[in-house]
Amino acid sequence: MNGSKSRPEPAKGSRPRASKGPRPEPAEGSRPRLSTAPRRSFVASYLNDIPRSGIRDFFDIVSARKDVISLGIGEPDFVTPWRIREASITALDRGATTYTSNRGLIELRRQIARYLGQAFDVAYDPENEILITVGVSEALDLAMRAILEPGDEVMYHEPCFVSYNPEIRFAHGVPVPVVTRRENGFRLTRPMLEEKVSPRTKALLLSFPTNPTGATLTREDVEGIAAFAQAHDILVITDEIYSELTYEGERVSIASLPGMKERTIFLHGFSKSWAMTGFRLGYACAPVELSEAMMKIHQYIMMCAPILSQKAAIEALKSNVDTDEMRASYEHRRNFICAGLNEAGIPCHVPKGAFYVFPYVGDYGLTSKDFALRLLDEENVACVPGSAFGASGEGFLRCSYSTDLEAIKEAVTRMARFVARLRKG
Amino acid sequence: MDELLKLLRANALESPKNLARMLNSTEGAVKAKIAEYERTGVIRGYQAVVNTDRLDVDLVRAVIEIKVTPEREGGFNRLAERVSKFAEVESVWLMSGTYDLLAVVTGRNLKEVAFFVSEKLATINGILSTATHFMLKTYKSNGVLMVEEQPDERLKVSP
Ligand SMILES: Cc1ncc(COP(=O)(O)O)c(C=O)c1O
Numbered sequence: 399m400n401g402s403k404s405r406p407e408p409a410k411g412s413r414p415r416a417s418k419g420p421r422p423e424p425a426e427g428s429r430p431r432l433s434t435a436p437r438r439s440f441v442a443s444y445l446n447d448i449p450r451s452g453i454r455d456f457f458d459i460v461s462a463r464k465d466v467i468s469l470g471i472g473e474p475d476f477v478t479p480w481r482i483r484e485a486s487i488t489a490l491d492r493g494a495t496t497y498t499s500n501r502g503l504i505e506l507r508r509q510i511a512r513y514l515g516q517a518f519d520v521a522y523d524p525e526n527e528i529l530i531t532v533g534v535s536e537a538l539d540l541a542m543r544a545i546l547e548p549g550d551e552v553m554y555h556e557p558c559f560v561s562y563n564p565e566i567r568f569a570h571g572v573p574v575p576v577v578t579r580r581e582n583g584f585r586l587t588r589p590m591l592e593e594k595v596s597p598r599t600k601a602l603l604l605s606f607p608t609n610p611t612g613a614t615l616t617r618e619d620v621e622g623i624a625a626f627a628q629a630h631d632i633l634v635i636t637d638e639i640y641s642e643l644t645y646e647g648e649r650v651s652i653a654s655l656p657g658m659k660e661r662t663i664f665l666h667g668f669s670k671s672w673a674m675t676g677f678r679l680g681y682a683c684a685p686v687e688l689s690e691a692m693m694k695i696h697q698y699i700m701m702c703a704p705i706l707s708q709k710a711a712i713e714a715l716k717s718n719v720d721t722d723e724m725r726a727s728y729e730h731r732r733n734f735i736c737a738g739l740n741e742a743g744i745p746c747h748v749p750k751g752a753f754y755v756f757p758y759v760g761d762y763g764l765t766s767k768d769f770a771l772r773l774l775d776e777e778n779v780a781c782v783p784g785s786a787f788g789a790s791g792e793g794f795l796r797c798s799y800s801t802d803l804e805a806i807k808e809a810v811t812r813m814a815r816f817v818a819r820l821r822k823g
Numbered sequence: 824m825d826e827l828l829k830l831l832r833a834n835a836l837e838s839p840k841n842l843a844r845m846l847n848s849t850e851g852a853v854k855a856k857i858a859e860y861e862r863t864g865v866i867r868g869y870q871a872v873v874n875t876d877r878l879d880v881d882l883v884r885a886v887i888e889i890k891v892t893p894e895r896e897g898g899f900n901r902l903a904e905r906v907s908k909f910a911e912v913e914s915v916w917l918m919s920g921t922y923d924l925l926a927v928v929t930g931r932n933l934k935e936v937a938f939f940v941s942e943k944l945a946t947i948n949g950i951l952s953t954a955t956h957f958m959l960k961t962y963k964s965n966g967v968l969m970v971e972e973q974p975d976e977r978l979k980v981s982p
Contacts, residue, residue: 457980470980477974560982609982730830730845737844780980807841 448567451560452786456770460780467809468780469797472609474673474753478710479720482672485713486706494705500697502530502681503708509715510681518641519654520664522683529693530703534639534667534680535561536696541635541663541682542569544691545601552635553594554603555586557610557756557784557791559637562603574599577790580758583747584613588622595630602627604652605637607644610787610796611756612732612749617650624655635663639680640752642671642721645729647750653683660685663692668707670752671721672714677707728753731799735806739797742814743821753800756784760793762820770795776819777812827856828865832966835869874969876961881931884913887940888922888954899923902949911939922954933957 453472460466477483501507507524514520522528531537538561546552548570554562556575566573576594578584591602604623606615615623627634636652653662667680682692732748732755739746739757746757759769766783773779784794799806826846830837839853846853860866875882891902899917903924907915913927926944930936937955945953961969 451982453980453982457978460979466979468979471977472981473977475977477972726826726829730826733847734841734844737847782980803841 444567444570448564451564452767453560453782456780456782456786459771460774463774463778466774466778466780467805467812469799469801469806469809470780470782471798471800473675473800474670474724475800475802476673476724478673478677479714481717481720482674482710482714486677486710489706489709494709496705498530498702498705498708500693500702501526501528502703503705503712506530506708506712509712510683513715514664514666514683518638518649518651518664520651520659520683522664523686526686527683527689529682529684529689529696530708531667531680531682531696532700532703533669533678534637534665536700537665537667537680537682537692538562538565538635538637539568540692540695541665541684542566542571543695544688545633545663546571547600549598550600551596551598552601552603553591553599553632555584555590555605555608556788557584557608557794558605558787559609560786562605563788566603571600572598575788575790578608578611578613579790580747580756580794583750584608584611584756585615585619586613586623587619588626591623591626595626595632599630599632601633601635603635603637605639607640607749607751609640609752610754610782610784610791610794612752612754614644614647614750615650617648620650620652621655624652624658627652627661628657631661633661633663634658636665638664638666639670641666643725643728643753644751645725645732663688668711668714671725672711673724674707674710674714677704677710679703679707679711728799731803731806734803735797735799735810738807738810739813742810742817744813744817753798755797755799756794757797758793759795759817762817764820766792766795773813773816777816779809779812779816827853828860831857831866872965872967874961874964876969882929883931883933883936884927884929884958885936885940886956886958887926887928887944888956889924889926889944890951890953891923892949892951893923894949902947905947906944909939909943911936911943 456470460468460470504524507528507530510528511522511524514522531540542565546569549572551572551574552566553574553576555578563573574594576586576590578586606613634652638651641649651664652658653664662684664683665680668674668677684692735755736746736748739755744757744759746755749755759766762769764772766785770781770783773781782796784791784796787796827842830842830845839857840850843850843853857866889906891899893899894901903915903917906912906924906926911928911930913929915924915926917923918925928936928939930939940953940955944950963969
């Protein structure tokens with residue numbers, strides 16, 4: 399009873415009194431008229447200048463149709479290998495349902511550090527240079543926001559992943575596309591960059607193997623780009639999400655070249671090579687100062703990546719039996735679709751990485767969008783028009799071979815029939 | 824294993840033309856290689872992977888652990904070959920561990936298999952003992968799941 403004695407009595411009259419009597423009616427005529435009040439648009443105006451993704455437009459059209467053979471799929475056609483799913487299930491079983499540290503589970507960061515050292519010849523400290531993110535998508539956003547002042551320019555090669563341009567603009571940067579061409583396998587070389595660099599250039603965004611062209615770089619190309627970055631004191635952001643899906647040639651990460659780690663943000667994730675798109679897991683590696691800057695944003699907007707996905711990723715990095723098998727399967731399908739399209743007279747360079755071919759279809763007097771729409775309409779085959787990946791993708795078609803071989807066979811047959819008809823006019 | 828063999832093990836019905844496309848080779852070269860594998864006995868045959876659980880037939884299958892006395896000459900081979908020749912025997916392996924041979928035996932019913940083991944196998948000179956385990960249901964065979972996983976459908980178009 400001691401406690402109640404010392405508890406202060408509420409001061410008299412301090413409680414709001416329930417009002418007595420009828421609630422006062424607002425005077426006639428002053429009642430708000432909800433339907434007619436003028437209302438401005440609440441959407442930030444800069445968003446109006448950013449178009450909807452061309453992929454979304456096309457998705458809506460394709461979704462409305464039945465029995466489509468789709469070469470429009472930008473994710474692996476494999477279900478995540480069982481050992482990885484099993485690790486996630488076991489973690490759930492054991493009650494792994496909490497937040498993790500902002501940077502992500504230390505065991506995962508250690509695994510990543512080990513893996514990157516071995517596979518990419520780069521050294522990152524798991525304590526303060528690796529940050530686990532919700533997909534490379536989040537990592538890209540963090541990188542842009544961490545480095546850009548309004549008006550800073552970011553160069554990137556095009557045709558490219560649909561998100562790069564908008565992500566730069568969301569961070570109030572200025573996108574500067576550098577056009578790559580079929581003639582040299584959509585590679586990027588130093589002279590192409592020198593043409594577009596300006597005093598406002600802050601960063602260069604690289605992504606090889608490239609979605610949608612499947613392009614890769616030679617060691618000389620990468621060395622040239624590194625020299626360019628150093629000469630102009632530019633930061634490089636390298637999106638390595640398709641790296642393991644390299645079928646030919648040496649795989650060189652720019653982060654591994656002398657003097658480059660200091661000016662590189664290395665992005666990678668589990669979506670493609672480990673067939674884990676739905677787990678939404680990626681990571682950003684960078685020197686401490688940059689890593690801490692990204693971390694600052696990540697801790698407030700995301701807190702951490704999902705723990706079950708992190709547990710799955712720890713298992714993912716422990717073996718490469720299934721990933722090697724998937725890569726071999728993609729390679730066979732790549733060879734098949736390139737041979738099939740070329741035999742059909744649809745010129746198609748042989749991409750060295752990722753799981754897309756990017757054939758040229760500009761000789762029929764149709765835009766790539768019209769070509770894709772007619773192909774869908776007449777043969778029920780869905781491919782993504784190259785223009786969805788930047789203006790320089792016009793004239794091309796992105797065909798994903800991440801679908802089963804029977805579907806690819808049928809799609810190639812139908813495409814051959816379609817272009818034969820177009821040729822006859 | 825060579826890539827061609829891997830592809831054939833995944834789908835033996837794939838045409839040489841398509842195999843050639845996948846391997847960046849020619850139809851002629853693929854055909855020649857397959858012929859060579861057949862001639863040298865690397866490829867021993869082509870079979871369908873059948874889920875017998877789906878069939879309304881009388882078929883039972885058992886694995887049989889067999890202990891034998893190895894012979895002075897020929898070790899386990901002569902006995903293993905003798906066991907292998909029975910039509911009822913589907914597969915035979917020489918094993919490490921607590922028994923020597925593992926045989927898969929089929930029959931129309933339990934009795935038939937039991938009879939085969941007791942009358943034919945167990946009586947062979949050199950076979951010391953057998954232990955029979957009947958198989959109840961097949962989940963995976965030759966690397967093929969008997970019931971395909973049905974993952975949610977992927978988006979038809981994605982970035
Ligand atoms: C080049 C590239 N980077 C990043 C991503 C996004 O990956 P994540 O699933 O890790 O967000 C994609 C997905 O299509 C991609 O193609």
